[in-house]
Amino acid sequence: MLNAYGAGWRMCDVKAYSMAELPKEGWWTPEQLGLVQDRSRQWILRSFEPSDSVAFLLAGQTIARKRELGEAVSPETSVTPGGWDHEHCSLCWQKISQLPGDKGCGYTDGRDWVCRPCYERFIVPRLGKP
Numbered sequence: 347m348l349n350a351y352g353a354g355w356r357m358c359d360v361k362a363y364s365m366a367e368l369p370k371e372g373w374w375t376p377e378q379l380g381l382v383q384d385r386s387r388q389w390i391l392r393s394f395e396p397s398d399s400v401a402f403l404l405a406g407q408t409i410a411r412k413r414e415l416g417e418a419v420s421p422e423t424s425v426t427p428g429g430w431d432h433e434h435c436s437l438c439w440q441k442i443s444q445l446p447g448d449k450g451c452g453y454t455d456g457r458d459w460v461c462r463p464c465y466e467r468f469i470v471p472r473l474g475k476p
């Protein structure tokens with residue numbers, strides 16, 4: 347079984363897959379399987395750049411998330427400039443950030459991120475297929 351980074355994976359293997367053999371992991375959630383099967387997603391290789399995060403209290407706990415572009419902030423919400431400092435690969439949870447030791451770039455469709463090895467292993471073989 348291949349690990350998340352596809353040990354032994356070679357780009358020339360891509361064309362060898364038929365529809366029934368398209369690579370996937372047995373432990374994926376329906377959302378992860380849907381992500382690789384959704385042909386409408388446009389994946390672009392990008393360098394991750396930190397953005398602002400917002401934090402707010404919910405049921406006594408502080409919840410932080412990425413601040414969307416142009417998002418208005420309520421008085422109960424605190425903004426941390428550059429506080430959203432990483433994303434995770436949606437398929438293997440590899441950290442994508444500019445922090446030392448992390449992968450600095452990956453593929454994104456503007457919503458989710460996928461690391462380069464997962465993109466090459468799971469999405470490239472599906473490109474151009476119905």
Ligand SMILES: [Zn+2]
Nearest residue numbers: 435438461464
């Ligand atoms: Zn990955």
